[in-house]
Amino acid sequence: MIGATEKPPRLVVLEHPDNERALEAIKDAISKKRTLIVAGRCRVNYEGRASSKLEEGERIVLIKPDGSAQVHRTRDHAPVNWQPPGSLFRTRLNEGELILRAFRRKENEVLEVIFKEILLIVSLDLIDTATFYLYASEEDMQKAILLRPSLLEEGFKPITSERPVEPGFIDILGRDKFGVLTVVEIKRNPATKEAVLQLNRYIQAFVKDERSKVRGILVAPGLAKGAQEALAALGLEVKLLSPQVCAETLSRRKKTGQLLDFIDDGEKV
Amino acid sequence: MIGATEKPPRLVVLEHPDNERALEAIKDAISKKRTLIVAGRCRVNYEGRASSKLEEGERIVLIKPDGSAQVHRTRDHAPVNWQPPGSLFRTRLNEGELILRAFRRKENEVLEVIFKEILLIVSLDLIDTATFYLYASEEDMQKAILLRPSLLEEGFKPITSERPVEPGFIDILGRDKFGVLTVVEIKRNPATKEAVLQLNRYIQAFVKDERSKVRGILVAPGLAKGAQEALAALGLEVKLLSPQVCAETLSRRKKTGQLLDFIDDGEKV
DNA sequence: TAATAAATGTCGTTT
DNA sequence: AAACGACGTTTATTA
Numbered sequence: 099m100i101g102a103t104e105k106p107p108r109l110v111v112l113e114h115p116d117n118e119r120a121l122e123a124i125k126d127a128i129s130k131k132r133t134l135i136v137a138g139r140c141r142v143n144y145e146g147r148a149s150s151k152l153e154e155g156e157r158i159v160l161i162k163p164d165g166s167a168q169v170h171r172t173r174d175h176a177p178v179n180w181q182p183p184g185s186l187f188r189t190r191l192n193e194g195e196l197i198l199r200a201f202r203r204k205e206n207e208v209l210e211v212i213f214k215e216i217l218l219i220v221s222l223d224l225i226d227t228a229t230f231y232l233y234a235s236e237e238d239m240q241k242a243i244l245l246r247p248s249l250l251e252e253g254f255k256p257i258t259s260e261r262p263v264e265p266g267f268i269d270i271l272g273r274d275k276f277g278v279l280t281v282v283e284i285k286r287n288p289a290t291k292e293a294v295l296q297l298n299r300y301i302q303a304f305v306k307d308e309r310s311k312v313r314g315i316l317v318a319p320g321l322a323k324g325a326q327e328a329l330a331a332l333g334l335e336v337k338l339l340s341p342q343v344c345a346e347t348l349s350r351r352k353k354t355g356q357l358l359d360f361i362d363d364g365e366k367v
Numbered sequence: 368m369i370g371a372t373e374k375p376p377r378l379v380v381l382e383h384p385d386n387e388r389a390l391e392a393i394k395d396a397i398s399k400k401r402t403l404i405v406a407g408r409c410r411v412n413y414e415g416r417a418s419s420k421l422e423e424g425e426r427i428v429l430i431k432p433d434g435s436a437q438v439h440r441t442r443d444h445a446p447v448n449w450q451p452p453g454s455l456f457r458t459r460l461n462e463g464e465l466i467l468r469a470f471r472r473k474e475n476e477v478l479e480v481i482f483k484e485i486l487l488i489v490s491l492d493l494i495d496t497a498t499f500y501l502y503a504s505e506e507d508m509q510k511a512i513l514l515r516p517s518l519l520e521e522g523f524k525p526i527t528s529e530r531p532v533e534p535g536f537i538d539i540l541g542r543d544k545f546g547v548l549t550v551v552e553i554k555r556n557p558a559t560k561e562a563v564l565q566l567n568r569y570i571q572a573f574v575k576d577e578r579s580k581v582r583g584i585l586v587a588p589g590l591a592k593g594a595q596e597a598l599a600a601l602g603l604e605v606k607l608l609s610p611q612v613c614a615e616t617l618s619r620r621k622k623t624g625q626l627l628d629f630i631d632d633g634e635k636v
Numbered sequence: 637t638a639a640t641a642a643a644t645g646t647c648g649t650t651t
Numbered sequence: 652a653a654a655c656g657a658c659g660t661t662t663a664t665t666a
Contacts, residue, residue, distance in 0.1 A: 109406075109486055111382055133427065133441055135404065137378075137491060147644040148504040149555075149610070155495030158402065160427070164442040172402055172493045173433040175451050176661065182444050182646075207644075217378055218489060222406060224441045226424030234417040236657065267650095267656090286417075286658085290640095296656090323639060341417060341659095416659040445646060451661080476659080504644070 106130065110221040117196050120216045121189055124198065127221035128187045131163040135220040136198070138213045142169050144179050146207030152178060159198070159211055161187070167200040167209060181209045233348075234341035236286040239317065240269055242344035243282070247272070249347065250282065250317065250337055268300050269317075280313040286341045289318035294328035301334075375399065379490040386465050389485045390458055393467065396490035397456045400432040404489040405467070407482045411438050413448050415476030421447060428467070428480055430456070436469040436478060450478045503614035505555040508586065509538055511613035512551070516541070518616065519551060519586065519606055537569050538586075548573075549582040555610045558587035563597035570603075 112123055120136075127134040136159040142152040157178075158170045165185045168177035181200040188199045196213040240259060247254040253275025261268045270282035283297040294316060301314045314334040321329075321336060329336055381392055389405075396403040405428040411421040426447075427439045434454045437446035450469040457468045465482040503511070509528060516523040522544025530537040539551040550573060552566040563585060570583045583603040590598075590605060598605055 109382065111380055111487065113378065113380055135427070135489075137489070137493070141497075144644070148501055148507075150499065150501045150644080152499050153497040155497040156491075156493040157495060158404070158429070158491075158493070160429075160439065162439070162441055162443070166442070166444045168444060170429065170431070171495050171499075172431055173435070173452065174431070174662090175435045175437060175446075175449055176645090177444075178499055180444055180644080182644095183442065205644095217491070218380065220404075220406070220487065220489070222425075222427075222486070224406070224425040224427070226426060226440050228410075228422040228424040230440075230447055231420045232417055232659080233419065234659085287660095345418065413659075419659080443647085445660095449659085474659095501644080 106132075106221075106223070108223045110219075112219040113217075115216055115219055117191050117194070117216070120196055120213075120219055121191055123219045123221055124189050124196075127219075128161060128189070130223075133163060133222040133224050134161040135159070135218070135222070136161075136213070136216065137218040138196075139215040139217070140211050140213040142179050142212070143210045144208070145210075146202075146205060150179060154214060156217065161200075165200075169209075169211060179209055179211075181207065185209075234286070234345035236284055236341070238348055239284050239286060239339065239341055239344040242347040243270060243284070243317065243339075246347055249339060249344070250315065251275075254280065274313060278311060278313050280315060282315050282317055285316070285318040287318070288320035288322040289316050289325050289336070290322045291324040291328045293318070294325050294332065294334060297334060298332045375401075375490075375492070377492045379488075381488040382486075384485055384488055386460050386463070386485070389465055389482075389488055390460055392488045392490055393458050393465075396488075397430060397458070399492075402432060402491040402493050403430040404428070404487070404491070405430075405480075405482070405485065406487040407465075407485040409480050409482045411448050411481075412479045413477070414479075415471075415474060419448060423483060425486065430469075434469075438478075438480060448478055450476065454478075501614075503555070503610040503617070505553055505610075507617055508553050508555060508608065508610055508613040511616040512539060512553070512586065512608075515616055518608060518613070519584065520544075523549065537573070540573075543582060547580055547582055549584060551584050551586055554585065554587040556587070557589035557591040558585050558594050558605070559591040560593040560597045562587065563594050563601065563603060566603060567601050 110123065112119060124134065124136065139154060139156050141154045144150040161167045164183040166181065166183040167185055168180040171178045181202065185200040185202050190197050196216060198211045199208060201208040243249050244256050244259060247256055254272055256270055256272040259270050261271045268281050269284045272280050274280050281301050283293065285293050297314050297316050301312050305312055316334060316336045317339050319338065319340040379392065381388060393403065408423060408425050410423045413419040430436045433452040435450060435452040436454055437449040440447050450471065454469040454471050459466050465485060467480045468477060470477040512518050513525050513528060516525055523541055525539050525541040528539050530540045537550050538553045541549050543549050550570050552562065552569065554562050566583050566585050570581050574581055585603060585605045586608050588609040589607065
């Protein structure tokens with residue numbers, strides 16, 4: 099029995115509970131915004147942007163305090179069915195089955211898990227306040243070029259980053275060593291034809307304002323199919339640069355300060 | 368103790384195990400390709416296409432028989448770190464910590480979870496052979512009709528899709544076999560009276576511009592209460608079409624090319 | 637195996 | 652609230 103007045107333990111485990119105990123534990127965990135794991139034999143229905151049906155089988159359901167839900171099968175990284183954060187939950191017994199519904203009113207989406215048999219219920223009060231750090235993202239590549247413009251090319255001088263233009267934002271705008279305006283678009287993956295077109299749109303929008311000559315440089319670790327042709331056709335350029343090198347540049351800065359761009363005159367790719 | 372000779376139980380649960388028991392249970396579960404859940408206080412490192420760092424906190428790790436791994440925090444549908452199916456695992460104790468590594472050799476990617484404290488281990492032998500069925504979204508229905516206009520009716524020729532009009536967007540605009548302008552509104556669920564009114568609004572807004580005769584066709588798998596009457600009252604039409612049939616049309620296209628509309632002259636609903 | 641397109645993409649940001 | 656772009660996108664399909 100999970101007391102209403104007592105503080106519940108950080109970890110509650112029920113093996114092979116009957117439906118009544120399971121219902122109580124699930125309602126308790128969700129209402130107290132605990133993390134909930136339910137393993138059991140169930141079928142799953144989803145109705146919303148699409149609809150899906152999954153017949154009976156044993157799966158794991160994970161419900162988080164933020165109101166997200168996911169149903170995992172024995173394979174695949176991604177859940178077979180899910181509901182994003184902010185979902186509402188309704189649990190009830192019906193003719194010997196335990197029915198768990200996660201729904202989002204606005205989006206008109208419903209996820210329904212109908213348990214024939216509950217193998218396990220785990221209710222956890224997880225404490226996790228740590229920050230997640232991701233390195234070598236596209237953002238890091240941008241930071242690295244701004245910190246050390248020679249990563250792009252000798253003599254490049256950034257003017258602004260994230261400059262708004264008609265269709266979006268120019269990653270980096272600057273001038274090359276001859277003073278020519280240069281639009282830089284950064285990709286952390288091999289650049290696709292779409293990326294080239296994106297860069298071109300930015301330049302087009304920009305040229306309207308400036309109507310002077312503008313260079314366009316695509317920064318990426320490589321080129322996907324069709325990108326080379328698109329670049330040539332549009333008269334744009336590419337600078338091969340890996341996210342890893344950018345991440346290294348940033349981490350080295352932390353140790354040696356911001357002098358690198360003045361000291362280092364070599365190119366590393 | 369989990370015997371090597373005996374068949375292990377379908378469900379093994381260890382609450383607050385010491386490191387040795389935890390190590391044994393984890394190795395056993397992974398080697399026997401069981402589904403494994405580990406909850407505990409840990410830090411997480413990832414090194415591969417990018418790199419990431421997550422300091423100490425309580426999380427849930429889910430490892431599946433297919434060699435996929437994911438680390439879940441208390442929020443978000445998506446795992447904070449993961450490793451796709453086919454990963455290899457190495458578990459060991461080191462200075463009072465339990466270290467779980469999931470790596471992919473070819474991709475040179477490593478996920479490392481370092482447990483300071485194990486709250487719970489669950490090792491499951493899940494049985495799940497069911498097939499997952501996903502039925503098409505409304506967007507797929509639109510695509511299917513554009514691909515094979517005869518799904519709507521013989522001789523229909525689409526002009527545009529998502530054409531903006533006063534109240535929103537016309538799903539598909541086209542001409543029937545007599546050249547009469549036709550507005551198509553698609554619903555993936557049984558169409559309600561509201562859907563009929565929506566179609567009517569689009570037509571009204573459209574007639575202002577064109578002031579020629581315009582047909583309105585509601586595409587839906589069925590009609591909800593009151594929809595039939597509304598259609599009749601407004602002089603609009605309905606074409607019954609299920610998302611499933613659209614999905615089939617789209618998947619068949621991939622196999623047989625885009626010739627279907629020329630070959631197929633029958634209607635399937 | 638590599639390239640391409642779709643996804644109930646998810647998730648953040650900005651208008 | 653809606654739109655846009657990035658993502659360690661993932662995933663399936665096809666050449």
